[in-house]
Amino acid sequence: MSHQTRRDFLKTGALSTLLLGSGIAIAGGCDAISRRGKTKNIIFLVSDGMSAGTLQMADTMLRRRDGRPSNWVRLLEDSTLKRGLMDMASADRIVTDSAAAAASWGCGYRVNNGALNITPDEVHRKPILPLFKESGKTTGLVTTTEMTHATPAGFAANVESRGMGETIAEQYLEREIDVLMGGGNNHYDPEMREDGRDLYEEHREAGYFVAKTKGELLAGDPTEGKVLGIFTNGHLPYTLDHLNTDNLLENVPTLAEMTDLAIQNLSGNPNGFIMQVEGGRVDHAAHSNDVGGLIYDQIAFDDAIGVAMDFAQGRDDTLVIITTDHGNANPGYNSSADEYFDSIQNHRHTANWIRAGLDENSSISEIQERIQYATGYEIPEEQAELYQQSARGTYRAAYGRMNSTSAVLGQILANHCHVNWVGGSHTGDYVELASFGPGSEAIEGFVINTQLFDVMTEAAGVTDYVDNDQTVAHL
Ligand SMILES: [Zn+2]
Known part of the structure; x- marks a missing residue:
């Protein structure tokens, strides 16, 4: 997509005539345009690496074990959700990685696999969280992976390579992301960082409340002010191991618990907020053909959907987007006795x-x-x-x-x-895309990943802050 095309689109809101690089025209969008600026809050939930079978197996387990559907499927059953299929290809691959995927939503451009909000022409695109921050909204990232992992970073960082975790942590701080919760002590702790910087202390100096265990988090008041919660060295544990290991249960919050605290915190801003919630280990379980890891983490993600529903349903000012960034290993339950x-x-x-x-x-x-x-x-x-x-x-x-x-x-x-399983890697499947709330009307049917950026910025009325000719400062 050229600059000119996006700038024209942003000026006119002409989503219906937007031509993408692939030559595919997108239909729809009029409803979103009529509602421009009406969306106060955006909650973007992503189950990383969720193939269709993952959604089905989590739902089927909940129905057979607990006698209830998953939140995701229940929202489909009662027609709350708009549903689409999304093409997640990156600038250089049919099959994206999580960095290029999150960046396509985070800056509205396809980038090469591994890159975060730097397009192949080497332009640094301003990501959506700093953009919303400039417009007066609060911003948050909650994940079960390292805080600096590709999916959350895709909404807030500009780096050539997703592996630059230390730089990504610094950028979150400089860009004043209000709520950060996940794993990844290795990129914050002076003993573990290559440059020896104490990112925890730097966050405290910048006014953040810092917690390293669930107890510390709950002993403070995580529902006010800026919060950094880093609960493990690397990624948070898989849910199935978390549930069956006492010290992990005591010290590490669940994705739903983090999501709840983050929403309470961010929604205190009268101007509204944007947050991304990632069920990041669904992807890791799929990579490693781990059936228990996969299904229980998808259920934990679904619990976070429930938290978002509790906040957003019954309001008319919150856009909730629920999706995944790519399939992975495409697991399926093969016909056999139940x-x-x-x-x-x-x-x-x-x-x-x-x-x-x-x-x-x-x-x-x-x-x-x-x-x-x-x-x-x-x-x-x-x-x-x-x-x-x-x-x-x-x-x-x-x-x-x-x-x-x-x-x-x-x-x-x-x-x-x-x-x-079909393998141990990401797959090129068109992915499930579901949404409700103001702005969701524009993202039914067949959707190109970059379109979500336009829908979010249009719906929230923050397009004045988008200037894709402007490069962000190199750090
Ligand atoms: Zn992956």
Whole structure:
């Protein structure tokens, strides 16, 4: 998309005639234009790496276990949600990564995989959180990954490479993101940062309330003022492991708890707010063919949707967008008796937890015992041998990407739960896009990722602050 095209669009609101780089014209948008500026708040929820089967399996587990649908599907059942399919391609790939995906929403341009809000022409595009901040709104990022991971960073940072976590943390501070909650102590702690800077102290000096455990968070008042909550060194734990590990339960808040506190905090601003909520470990579970990690983290994400619904339903000033940035490993429940699927309810730990306690020296019985402890499944010797071979690097699948311990364990577990995978990487699926509230009318049908930026800035009436000819300061 050229500058001229976007500037014309922003001036006229002519979404119906907007031509994209791909040559695809987007229909619709008149309703959004008539409501321009009416949207006070935006809550953007993203389950990272959620394939269609992930949404279905979480919903099916909730129906069979708890006798209720997922919040996401319930909103579809009662026709609250507008629904679309979204093309998430990046500037250089059919299959995006999380950085290019979040940046497409965060600045309205497709960037190359790995980049954050720097387009292939090397222009730094102002991301949506600093943009909304300039217009007087409060801003927040809540995630189950490291705070500086690609998806939250896509709404607030400009870096050439998503791996620049230390720089991303500095940019959040300079750009005064009001609420930051997630993992990633490694990019804040002076003992762990390469430059030795104490980002915690710098945040305190800038007026932030800083918490490193759930207890510290709740002992303060996280619903007022600027908040930095960093609860683990790397990513937050997988939900299934979180639920079954006492010290994690005590010290790490859930995604829904963080979302609730962030909304209470940000909504105190009379000018409104924008926040992104990421269920980031759904992606990691899919990469590692981890059925328990996947389904329980998707349910935790769905709980956060419930928190957003509690705030936004019954109001007419809040746009809620619920989506994912790409498919991943496309898991599916293969036809078999229902009790195979129900057996996942008995899992105590993730497949990642199983692998973390095994290595190339693990014996067949050690492999069998650890899998049984975590899942309840009794694994025959010949399957434990396949795992041992993969740990020793001698296992060969016909599709070479399935040689890893994660793929082999995923398939061993599939013999007992019949959830299997197409690989261990992101997929090019058109993704589920759902929304409700003012502005949602413009994002039904088939949607191009960059369109969400336009819808959000139009709906909230902050387009005066968009100037894509202006590069942001290099840090
Ligand atoms: Zn990923």
